[in-house]
Amino acid sequence: MNDLPMSDLAGLLRSATCPACGHHIAVPFLTSPPQPLATLAWPESEAEARGLPRLTLDFVRCVDCGHVFNAAFDYAAAPYRSKPNRMFNRGGGWSKHLERVRRLIMARLPKKPVVVEIGHGDGSFLTGLAAARPAGRYIGFDPHGRQDSDRPNLEFRRELFKADDEFPSVRPDLIVTRHVLEHLTNPLAFIQSLSFAASWLKRGTIVYLEVPCVDRAIEAGRTVDFYYEHNSQFTTMSFRRMLRRSGARIDFVGHGYDGEVVFGFVRLEGERRQAEIAAEARRYDGGARRAQDVIADQLQALVDQGKKVAVWGGTGKSAAFMHRYGVDAKRFPLVVDSDQDKVDTFVPGTGQAIRHATWLKDHPVDVVIIPPQWRARDIIAEMADRGIHPGTVLIEHKGRLIDYFRATHPYRPARPHRPAKRA
Numbered sequence: 371m372n373d374l375p376m377s378d379l380a381g382l383l384r385s386a387t388c389p390a391c392g393h394h395i396a397v398p399f400l401t402s403p404p405q406p407l408a409t410l411a412w413p414e415s416e417a418e419a420r421g422l423p424r425l426t427l428d429f430v431r432c433v434d435c436g437h438v439f440n441a442a443f444d445y446a447a448a449p450y451r452s453k454p455n456r457m458f459n460r461g462g463g464w465s466k467h468l469e470r471v472r473r474l475i476m477a478r479l480p481k482k483p484v485v486v487e488i489g490h491g492d493g494s495f496l497t498g499l500a501a502a503r504p505a506g507r508y509i510g511f512d513p514h515g516r517q518d519s520d521r522p523n524l525e526f527r528r529e530l531f532k533a534d535d536e537f538p539s540v541r542p543d544l545i546v547t548r549h550v551l552e553h554l555t556n557p558l559a560f561i562q563s564l565s566f567a568a569s570w571l572k573r574g575t576i577v578y579l580e581v582p583c584v585d586r587a588i589e590a591g592r593t594v595d596f597y598y599e600h601n602s603q604f605t606t607m608s609f610r611r612m613l614r615r616s617g618a619r620i621d622f623v624g625h626g627y628d629g630e631v632v633f634g635f636v637r638l639e640g641e642r643r644q645a646e647i648a649a650e651a652r653r654y655d656g657g658a659r660r661a662q663d664v665i666a667d668q669l670q671a672l673v674d675q676g677k678k679v680a681v682w683g684g685t686g687k688s689a690a691f692m693h694r695y696g697v698d699a700k701r702f703p704l705v706v707d708s709d710q711d712k713v714d715t716f717v718p719g720t721g722q723a724i725r726h727a728t729w730l731k732d733h734p735v736d737v738v739i740i741p742p743q744w745r746a747r748d749i750i751a752e753m754a755d756r757g758i759h760p761g762t763v764l765i766e767h768k769g770r771l772i773d774y775f776r777a778t779h780p781y782r783p784a785r786p787h788r789p790a791k792r793a
């Protein structure tokens with residue numbers, strides 16, 4: 371049970387976004403004096419070693435999933451450029467773990483698989499898979515990894531795997547990523563990007579993920595696991611939570627090497643909802659781009675026809691309308707507003723002086739454009755009260771300017787309610 375006194379809450383609560391689950395509240399976990407890089411520095415002299423920059427370790431723990439992370443981590447301070455990130459050891463226990471993982475992967479692969487490894491390092495794991503099922507195609511992505519391959523079905527690329535570029539062209543059946551996520555600033559976003567790509571391409575893909583697990587380190591009070599390069603430290607719970615938040619279906623989660631490693635298989639089945647939302651966004655964006663030309667042409671046509679035009683409103687939505695469609699002060703000098711506070715100020719960006727709406731009574735115009743469609747009804751009533759009767763009122767609807775009184779749109783007053791006749 372929670373045995374902390376209530377008065378400790380103020381120092382306990384930290385606002386920091388969890389890399390595994392996206393939760394925003396964490397608590398202090400381990401503060402150390404600043405330390406140099408622990409694995410990536412490879413100093414070549416005593417002086418260089420002693421002079422390495424000290425980096426801030428501010429490990430906090432997500433209160434929702436138990437993930438441990440360095441809130442002060444800066445990816446730019448971890449130089450993966452030229453120095454290898456040497457991982458674990460070649461001991462017997464580790465080999466057993468790798469053999470087991472290979473078997474689990476093989477059991478999930480089709481006869482002629484396309485396999486991608488993200489962060490292949492020295493390439494040995496992917497080479498092992500390629501040897502075990504030579505009919506497949508194997509591609510490693512690692513900006514700092516091995517480059518040369520001695521097998522025709524195995525390719526190492528010194529580049530990052532980007533879901534939007536590589537997913538459509540490579541179309542992997544399986545993606546392997548081992549001991550990579552704990553180095554990323556945002557591992558959840560990385561898996562979500564794979565999940566979204568699968569959704570968009572309607573493609574089922576299996577992903578194998580493996581990271582160090584700090585369950586035992588926390589239980590045993592170990593501190594040596596928490597150094598700068600491992601900014602993101604998974605517990606079994608935070609690993610599972612990340613996978614669930616990714617939109618993938620969890621197939622299997624297990625531990626290796628006496629519980630020091632947690633791994634899992636997920637199936638990216640392509641959550642249709644995400645593809646549908648993205649498709650809707652594309653339709654909206656495409657429509658808005660087309661509208662830009664259509665409405666610009668309509669505005670120019672008003673100028674060409676010699677119409678006197680006023681824009682109602684000089685700030686907010688009306689200003690946004692003028693900015694988007696290039697309603698410049700030269701062609702459209704007249705902007706009115708019934709809000710006295712706005713009168714005698716100027717439209718941001720385009721510079722028209724804002725006049726009071728009553729100006730239109732003494733200086734009638736042919737056309738009033740009302741950018742805030744949903745207020746058009748009230749504004750038209752207000753104009754009528756003030757004795758302003760423009761020939762045409764235009765509003766923007768579905769990518770063009772339409773005639774408020776004659777066109778079909780949802781902003782006209784509802785018909786007066788008529789009670790149904792009694793039967």
Ligand SMILES: [Zn+2]
Nearest residue numbers: 388391432435
């Ligand atoms: Zn979390």
